[in-house]
Amino acid sequence: MKIKLIQPAMLPRPMDTQLKTRMAPSLALLTLANLTPETHEIVIENENVETLNFDDPADLVAITVTVDVMNRAAEISKAFRARGIPVIAGGIHITSDPESAADSFDAICIGMAERVWPIILKDAERKTLKKTYHDKDNLPAGDIASPGYDCVDPDKYLYTNIITSSRGCPFKCDFCYNSCQHAEKVFLNRPVEDVLRDIAALKTRHIMFIDDNFIGNPAWTKHFISAIKPLKLKWSAAVSSNIVDMPDLLDDMRDTGCKSLFIGFESINSAAVGAVHKTQNCVSNYERLVEALHNRGIMVNASFVFGLDEDDQTVFENTLEWIVRNKIETVTSHILTPYPGTKLHDAFMNQNRITDFNLSHYNTSHVVYKPKNMTPEELYSGYLWIYKEVYSFKNIFKRLPRHKRQWIPYLAFNLFYRKFGKLTEWLCLKLTFNTIGKLFRRLAYLTK
Numbered sequence: 001m002k003i004k005l006i007q008p009a010m011l012p013r014p015m016d017t018q019l020k021t022r023m024a025p026s027l028a029l030l031t032l033a034n035l036t037p038e039t040h041e042i043v044i045e046n047e048n049v050e051t052l053n054f055d056d057p058a059d060l061v062a063i064t065v066t067v068d069v070m071n072r073a074a075e076i077s078k079a080f081r082a083r084g085i086p087v088i089a090g091g092i093h094i095t096s097d098p099e100s101a102a103d104s105f106d107a108i109c110i111g112m113a114e115r116v117w118p119i120i121l122k123d124a125e126r127k128t129l130k131k132t133y134h135d136k137d138n139l140p141a142g143d144i145a146s147p148g149y150d151c152v153d154p155d156k157y158l159y160t161n162i163i164t165s166s167r168g169c170p171f172k173c174d175f176c177y178n179s180c181q182h183a184e185k186v187f188l189n190r191p192v193e194d195v196l197r198d199i200a201a202l203k204t205r206h207i208m209f210i211d212d213n214f215i216g217n218p219a220w221t222k223h224f225i226s227a228i229k230p231l232k233l234k235w236s237a238a239v240s241s242n243i244v245d246m247p248d249l250l251d252d253m254r255d256t257g258c259k260s261l262f263i264g265f266e267s268i269n270s271a272a273v274g275a276v277h278k279t280q281n282c283v284s285n286y287e288r289l290v291e292a293l294h295n296r297g298i299m300v301n302a303s304f305v306f307g308l309d310e311d312d313q314t315v316f317e318n319t320l321e322w323i324v325r326n327k328i329e330t331v332t333s334h335i336l337t338p339y340p341g342t343k344l345h346d347a348f349m350n351q352n353r354i355t356d357f358n359l360s361h362y363n364t365s366h367v368v369y370k371p372k373n374m375t376p377e378e379l380y381s382g383y384l385w386i387y388k389e390v391y392s393f394k395n396i397f398k399r400l401p402r403h404k405r406q407w408i409p410y411l412a413f414n415l416f417y418r419k420f421g422k423l424t425e426w427l428c429l430k431l432t433f434n435t436i437g438k439l440f441r442r443l444a445y446l447t448k
Helices: 027-035 067-082 092-096 098-104 117-126 192-202 218-231 241-245 247-255 270-275 283-295 314-325 343-350 376-390 393-398 404-419 421-430 433-445
Strands: 002-007 041-046 060-064 087-090 107-111 132-135 206-209 234-239 258-266 299-306 330-335
Touching: 002 027, 002 067, 027 041, 027 060, 027 117, 060 067, 067 087, 067 092, 067 098, 087 092, 092 098, 092 107, 098 107, 107 117, 192 218, 218 247, 241 247, 241 258, 241 283, 247 258, 247 283, 258 283, 283 299, 299 314, 299 376, 299 404, 314 376, 314 393, 330 376, 393 404, 404 421
Parallel strands: 002 041, 002 060, 060 087, 087 107, 107 132, 206 234, 234 258, 258 299, 299 330
Antiparallel strands: none
């Protein structure tokens, strides 16, 4: 069979450029490609970087779906199904809210694909596709498949050096997909040898671990970090804020080349954090955590969510003051978004607070519900304001890292990715995105 694997186009947020949409390839599609027997022909099309070819002959189409691209995924599916080509969909949105998505596709896959994808292919060949394929329980960690990195055209992306060392997250915050009824209630670390093999396949010293929580199992993380020490990597990852209580692990991270950590602080208001059951966060420890990271030369990418029920208009100025005072190197901000299937969505539905059901707006840059202590307009304008202020010249230089060796990568990101992203986007289109990505990675090496 000829199989098309498709990633629908995402709609950029107000501060985004093509640097965001072309950041990295879909590991989901690369994993499906690697799971597919060589007897089949695979074509990967990412609508964020290329135009979809609807006229190309195909025997099966598979689409990976996040909530904000669901509408577009349904349009793509309709076009192929009109030609008699069966379409199957999977991904985080399909798993979290399968009932509402099912009618848009010939079949859906709920949960992980490793054990069901071969069954789907056999059923497609026999023209006996079932409506639903489902695999959530008891997947051995060793069965987690590696992505087919050889399928990537690196010139289309800023980064192709992305790896997951785990699946899932041990925490279940109300606004997170992990709170969904259909979410995998497991946290799995891959065998160390498998992750090392992926690192070798990428043939680079600069690695981005994109796990939901790189320290979901601290004992595994410590063992893995020991294994990568001889590789002399430069790496980054996403961790939970309870790493503040793991100083030995932080030392090991520093010693093995960790240069930055993404952390979901979400709010500097402890009542707001507690209300969404983010139990791993202790706001009183935030500054101690930032200090621990900065003392080790590790930069901080802080994520914040605005519009929690304990937030009022003062949250924006208070958060900005905290960010600048603590010299947070990179900030990612979001408007609280009740993803379908999550506990937050169920609560807001019961309270009649959801005002916008257009899933294209569920990309954390729209107000789709009634905030409790401010108007939707105040929330949206505050969200735009804090991005503008964090990346103003004044605050970029106020947040300059104390370690001079970090100045070049810090300024490269803050100026060329955020402040002058449109200019960098233009350069990428004149050259290639991978060329600019190589420049960013080279600048990262200067943090040595």
